[in-house]
Amino acid sequence: MAEYLLSVHHDYDTEFPSLEEMQPVFEAVDRFNQKVRDAGAWVFAGGLTPVQQATTVDNTGDTPIVSDGPYAESKEYLGGFWVIQAADLDEALQWAKEGSAACRGKVEVRPFQGE
């Protein structure tokens, strides 16, 4: 068994849908999450609050710097993720296909480093 991160990214340029529009997506994701749990593949998952609520901490220098906003200047930001365990990439990809359909977003699949 290996662990994979399945992460969902959102575009800054795209309007975030209203709560009503999101309701069926929440339900689909809930159903998907249950399926992952039932299969024993669940490690952890969650949706993140909007990126406007992020804070960045940089303590790589002499003094820690705390600033408002995400650390990266990029077109996309992390919306949420699943951590699953799977026997191989094919299994992880199968989960990712279902997760991508449920949350209506692209999902990046990356393995965690082994021990």
Next chain:
Amino acid sequence: MGERAAGAVEGIDTSVEAVFREERGRLLAALVHRFGDLDLAEDVTSEAIEAALQTWPVDGVPTRPGAWLLTTARRRAVDRLRRDQAYAARLAVLQAEADRADPAPPADGDGLPDERLALFFTCTHPALAADDRGALILRCLAGLTTPEVARAFLVPPATMAQRIVRAKKKIRAARIPFRVPGADELPGRLPGVLQVLYSIFTEGYAASSGPSLQRLDLAEEAIRLTRILGRLLPTEREVAGLLGLMLLVHARRDARTGPDGELVLLDDQDRGRWDRSMIEEGRGLVVAALTGGPPGPYGVQAAIAALHDEAADVATTDWPQIVALYDVLLGLVASPVVAVNRAVAVAMRDGPQAGLQLLDALAEDPRLRTHHPYPAARAELLRELGRRAEAAAAYREALELVGSAPERAYLQRMLRSVEP
């Protein structure tokens, strides 16, 4: 060593070489299946072959060479694993998890299971970079050395070595499994395998650069691999379609280049130089590909190639039927390249104006911007219609895109024929 002994060693070396060509891919696949690690499998495969090269000239080729190689390689692998306990422990875990109830693979002449089918799918996994898949297939299944693979893809050997290392790293780190996709996944995965094999063939058919039009050894390697795939998947009609297409096209190889390596178009080829037995085999495969189910793209392309190969000349070729087949193909593969080929066939059926209209309709498609046959086809039809200045412009466009020297020379000749 005396003269006679040296000659004897040479004779055995040649038969050993021949055995290895065939055995390397099979051996590698068996070891990957057993140990679940491509690097380990490659290392011990090389060691086993080296050992054979040393002992077989002396002791003779064993009656079951495959079994000898496999036993030797497995011993080497176990030795390595004993020396590296942590590695061995990780592999043991992988193996335990990978022990699924896969259907028993077909046995070969030695009675050993043929594990190569899994390797075809692993090497062409969609998670691998598109450029890397062909390289892995040639390295792992065709048994080409890294420099040979580099030559196949026209990159420096160091670049190819890096590419293969990167691909194997991805397989290992992301845990791309070594398995044949299940029955439900196979329809989604098989086209990817066929596309890689076909891209190796087309590189052999019309080299993307270099002094020669054709690289026959590459084309033949693609055919050999597709034959193996066909034996491993005997009921997959598109594999038969692909093999048929390759054979029907390869059958024309001796007529495609003139004595000085110049390009000879289909219209001008000496059809007496076509390989008739290969054409026969190809036609049989077309029947297999198109019988018993809906047509697949390779089966249809093979049928088109068969119509060319059956005709005595361009004038008596069944162009209406070819256009009809292109209609089917376009329905399966919405590709502008297919649309270009269809337009050329329409021109043969209905005259250059009809074909040109279709080609002009494709002018905005960005996918045709680097496809030299597109402006070349336009140029030809414009030339036939007497629109010389426009033909010249189109030939110049094609010359900017063309790769091999013989194709370039041909286009330059055509350009001169329409220039004032």
